Amino acid sequence: MTTQPAAGGSTAHAVLAGVVCGLVGFTSSFAVVLTGLRAVGASPDQAASGLLVLCVTMGLGCVLFSWRLRMPITMAWSTPGAALLAAATVPAGGFAAAVGAFVVCGLLLALCGLVRPLERLVERIPAPLASAMLAGVLLTLCIAPFRAVVASPAAIAPVMVTWLVLVAVARRWAVLGALGAALVVMAVQGVFGRLDLRAAAPSLVLVTPSWDVTTLVAVAVPLFVVTMTSQNIPGMAVLASFGYRPGIKAPLLYTGGATAVGALGGAHAINLAAISAALAAGPEAHPDRNRRWVAGVACGCTYLAFGPLAGIVTAAARSAPAGLIETIAGLALLGTFAGAAASALGDAASREAGAVTLVVAASGITVAGIGAAFWGLVAGVLVLLALRLHHHRDRP
Template sequence: MRLLLPPQTVFAGLLAAFVGFASSFAVVLRGLLATGASPAEAASGLIALCMAQGLCALWLSARTRMPVSMAWSTPGAALLAASGAVEGGFPAAVGAFLVAGVLVVLAGWWRPLGRAVAAIPPTLANAMLAGVLLNLCLAPVRAVSLSPGPALAIVLTWAVAGRIHRLLAMPAAVAVTMLLVALQPGAAPLASGLPHPVWTWPAFTPAALVGVAVPLFIVTMASQNIPGIAVLSVNGFHPEPGPLFRASGVFSILAAPFGGHAVNLAAITAAICAGPDAHPDLAQRWKAAAVSGGAYVVLGLVAGVVTGFVGAAPLLVEAVAGLALLGALGGALQGAVAIPAEREAALVTFLVTASGLGFGGISGAFWGLLAGGALLAAIRLRARLGR
């Protein structure tokens, strides 16, 4: 009898949530504090984001029967950290978060955007995904360089368990990582008790709307939502983008008064739930995203404890995340160079994305896709003119 939730599917969902939370929660906290939030308001924002993205993933995955993974906007948090204090204080930042969410909802109603996303060539989408994944997949190598003993223990566990059975590799590596983190001196929770939501009444100032809301909207769409659709497409899922964008915007609006800056489609962690390691059957992979959503809700309830635990050894957490995404990286690289005529454009997309280029507050994923698309358009035009 087929299990309702196969172990590999449950593991993929839990791993996606763990990786998503552990890899960037510090950026979120730093960004919220930079805009003027108090420590309690920043912790509230982290709770709100976990709850919003978890419930949104549960809703969309169950509704679409596709592995729609959600995440907070890490590029958006980095943008907040770089922007600094907002005129009008944190209430003005919350007002900007609300407006950015409204703009995402409006973008979801604009059909040309959905058609533009659907028209992205698979080779370029694969190349962009590979560029996004490359830096995280290098984390095990960096970890071995900076912390040889623990990192080698994780890598060797992954390699040996994988030789016994491929599906044992990541559970074994995660178990060893959790043990090593628990042994770290700073593994005790950094906060006593459970943090609680803090309501902030929004204020709307021209400076915050222009300096925060609009850039946050652009970064979230270009660096997260559009790549998120591309990741699903690469793995054989082709949802209508508009409803997904609208849902992410609605949940962003709900999270904003509690300090959450933006919820969007996941890109990197989406590959864990949407890939073959979650389940061989495409029709079953939505359950991995649903498990991930449920895990985010739980993480939101215990955000203070989890933050203290994973913050004790972020390097080891990144290392196990990189190991988990090696398969996704290999598949993306193979898809990127599959068509010889588009290979050069795909390589440009990959290199620009992997370079970490940031311009105008928008990450390299968008610029890589733009550069590769421009080159591919030029190649196709030259081919037509040469006939």
């Protein structure tokens, strides 16, 4: 009589852990996604459509894989990929060219599941350089809150103060608290009263992709690299750390296929969850690791529930005070930036190559129509090769 309530309570706790995983995954980075899609030319309706498609595809992935494999398999949109887009410019071919790049990125992800040597090739990209490229992309976004608070202190300061206080007392909830403070600021300024809720219902906006070689090199390749190295590979490592080994083939085929198809609706990329995966896969979700799959299903259902809200979220973000959404995005990415920078500069043998990659990626330069993220990786590889040649020549 005493064990049954405990089991039920534990299952309820697993459901709650999954809901929190989905809630944190959505609220902590939806601003990054919207910023990224707008930066590469998406209209408000196209950005809302992309957010809707992302919620549906990653929600279905969580539910299907967790249910079938009986493992807490959680998926997410590519936050590093969205950050990369946010630091880019509108391609010459407009959003249609960006969508073409999203399709190619999805095909590359799926190929990694089909062609094992291609996955190994991605794994051989030096981790410090991949992290440095990500850190360089994130740097410009993480600066945004501090620029915004100088330009508009009345709207931005309450958000940053709330974030700082929660970092001290409840770090996990700092970004959610900052989002709550932003909602209060928006309410005080009458943003919600000006929203047309009837026009905020999300709808699927199909985009015919166009194919531009420059955009494919500038967007598709870096998006693929950061999604694999910063999300899929770490995501598998997180699952393995808790004793789950689902195999990489099926998740890559699903996320790659869903990315390629979802791109037609404006979505950029989905992948295995990395950091947030621990919320569903860890012992906090359930003491019995064989029951934690419930948290994965609950996470997926939470994402699916957010789908119908994509329109109103996009409308509210568009009407927010200047700099407010960028502030939420920047604060949400500070931890990711810190981790990427530490990984990029932590190894003395490759530190200079990492530093070059970081600063070039952060520079915002464009050469031959190709953005800084790609050239940062190229510059870092060249410096790393030079350092290794120097080390080899000095060896007795």
